[in-house]
Each structure stands twice: as structure tokens, then as C-alpha cells.
Amino acid sequence: MANSTSGDSSLDRLARILGAFDADMPAMPVGVLAARAKIPLATAYRLVDQLVGRDFLRKDPAGKLRLGLGLWELANRSSAALDLREAAMPFMEDIQAVVGQHTQLAVLRDDEVLFIERLSGRDSVVNQARIAGRLPVHRTSAGVVLLAFSPAHVQEAYLRRHPDAALPGETGAAGFRKVLALVRAQGFAAFDGLVDEQTTGINVPVLGRGRVAIAALGVVVARNEVQRHAILPVLMTGARGIARAMGESPG
């Protein structure tokens, strides 16, 4: 795309504008947006006008800017996330109905866990995962499962970039590798209080070619949840179903 005098492309600016919005800051005046997107105010006014015209952004009744439905529609008409979600949804609904707690689906992305879908009941436990939100790999059982079922070179690259990554009961890279091997051997990850003191995340991999995880399927339950051993087979069966629906042969 065309470059400004600073060598900044239109696409860079657009990505910074759209990236300025998140669940913690879903609405802001144009001045705040310009500052967050690191764009001169006059330029921001012009771009915002164009983006509002396409409903990529919209003005709320208070005059603050928000992401618009136009962008949402374009991104959700077809995408890898949607394919995965479509395949997973019937299985996730069944699991959520049986387990009655948060049921979620995540992928690995830029060394983080990106949540694609989350189903929650009204009386579910506290949960920090949000749809299209991210959490650190080594702070979530979904992340540990995704990394455990990644090729060795991906694991090693992660450890190089995150030398301080630690898991409960283990220290250092050697301890981390030990946990990954254990998770891989047992086929799931379940950690108490990793994200929240009161909760346990239980995750299994959705396996693709070469037994690499294409996603993690999991639930977040109360830490003293007694049915833990009943939940695992449910997750494992669901993960195989999702893999099959995605056209993978579930290992």
C-alpha cells in the first residue's frame, strides 16, 4: 500500500488503528485513538472518517469510536478461525451441557494462546480467557498442551525466547521440558491455580497430521472439582470428533 513520508504504509496505520481497540478499551475518542495508534491527529481524523464510512469503525452515542460491524462481517464470513469453530461447536456445546463450566478452544499464535471460542454458563467459575483474547503459553493449561504437542523445534524456540518460563513444581528449561514430555505422554494438561487461584484448567489437544496440535480443547472448573476424572474422557472424545470434522484422522 502507499507509503507516507515516514515510510509507514497505509496497511501499517490501519492495523495500528484497529489494534488500538481491545476488550479492556473497546471505545475511545479520536485523540486517544491517534495517540494509541501513533498517528498524527490530523491524519487520524481523515482515516477515521474513511473507516466510519465503511463501518470498520463506528461512533457510539457518546461520540467515542468503536470497532464497527463492517470489519466483523468481513473477518467472519470465512476464516481459519471460523472453520475450526464450525467444526468444534457441536462438540463444545455437548461438553458444556454435560460439564456445565467454561468450555474453550484455543490455538498457538506468536508464542501466545489465542482463544477462538468459549462457551460459558451463567454460573460458571471466574475465567480470564476471552474470545479473540490471548494469554501466555506457560500460564495456561491450554498453552502447555499446545506447546507439548508442537514439533521439538517450536518448543525449543519458545524456551529460548522465554527463558523465565516456569511451571508449577519445576524450574528452568529442563523442568519445563520435563512437564512438556509428561503432558505429551499422558495426553492432557491439568493445572491447579495457574491462571486463577480458585480454578483448574483441563486441556487436551485436537491432533492434526504428525500428532501436532491444531487446537487445544479444554474446560475451566472449580479447583476442588470432584468430577475431574470424568471430564477427561469427555474432552478426549470431543477432541477426536473435532479432528475428524476438520478432515484430520484423529491419531
Next chain:
Amino acid sequence: MANSTSGDSSLDRLARILGAFDADMPAMPVGVLAARAKIPLATAYRLVDQLVGRDFLRKDPAGKLRLGLGLWELANRSSAALDLREAAMPFMEDIQAVVGQHTQLAVLRDDEVLFIERLSGRDSVVNQARIAGRLPVHRTSAGVVLLAFSPAHVQEAYLRRHPDAALPGETGAAGFRKVLALVRAQGFAAFDGLVDEQTTGINVPVLGRGRVAIAALGVVVARNEVQRHAILPVLMTGARGIARAMGESPG
């Protein structure tokens, strides 16, 4: 954004590129993309490179282009659709669990019905609605409900732009207005075989300020569904819950 010599802005080109993908054509080679987006091939190559770099597009194993997870993530971290979905999801799950058929949420957009969410069981009836997909207003009970609970000037503008719009059993604009008034009076729309011969859509409005619909909540059931009169109260209760969760006082 910067304009090309044709007066076409970067944003226009970007919107045409992203808009070239839909559920019927989720993947295509760059040549097809250039043609669909009406962009010269050389320009398309350059833009595609930039978009792949940001994961707004990605290349699948066959070398075809698809929408990438980067765009999905930006659009889904915060948006009007997500707010509505978040508020509606627990109610939709309950309805889907009880009714056991497609449960969906739609909004009015550019004279069409845009589906925000759809929950379906594995044995649900045939259904043409797709998430982020659109259907004509006067061909869906969701659309009729949304229009019936729109201000009069919106209804009249729709009729002016769609003089051929017809509903079962009525002809012409007068007949259309009669149906809208009836739907408004009874508080729901239920049409047999409007989208598919074998199915019935039953929809109620989620009401915001001034009793204008902010969304339509509905189910698609088999046409000979006997529980129809048991479904309506479930939908109406759910719609009030969604309105309340959105901060509206449900009329």
C-alpha cells in the same frame, strides 16, 4: 488513505480484497482474487504480500489465499457484534438445549439480515443462515421481525427500495405493511417455508430504547414442529434477558 491514480483509496482496495472471500469461496489463487477485487494483477501481488505479512490473508497448503487469523483476531477482540453475542450467548445456549434446533441471533444491516450467531445441534434441520452471512429481509422471519420493530421511516425506506418485496398471503406494499403491523402487534414472526420448504422460522425482537429491535432472536424448526406454542415463551423470555444484559430495559 492514499489514493491511486484512479482515485481508488487504499482502504477501498483493501475492503474489496477482503470482501472477495465468503463462505462459498473461502480460498482462491491471487489471479482470481485480483479479478474479483477489480485490482490490477501486479498491484494485487504487492498488496497480498503485505496482507500475508500481517496474517490478514494466508496461503493454504495448495497455494490458495484465505482470510488469515490476524484479521479475525483484530475484528473479534472488541466489536458491537461481540457485545451482542456475549450478552446473548447464555440465553441462546439454554434455548438451544431446550428446543434442540438452530437458535440464531440477527441484526438489520444495509436492508439485509446479518446473522451474528447461530447454535446448531448435529441433527438440526436444514438452515441457510450462516454466521456473518446475510439473507434478504423479506425472505426470513428474522428480517420481518427486525423491520416490524424498526421506526416507520425505516420501514417505508425499505419498501421504496424493494417495491417487489412480498410476504406469504399478501401482495404489494399495503399487504407488506399489514404483515409488519400484525407482527408488531403479536410480538413475533413465524413463517412456514419462507427460506426452506421444510422449515419454519420463529423470531422475536430483542427490544432497545423506543421498542426498536436491536436484534432478532429465533429458532428454525421443522415445519410440522408441534411444540411451536411452547417455543414462543422461551424465545420471549430469552429476548428480555438479552435486552437486560445489554443494559436495555426490556419494554
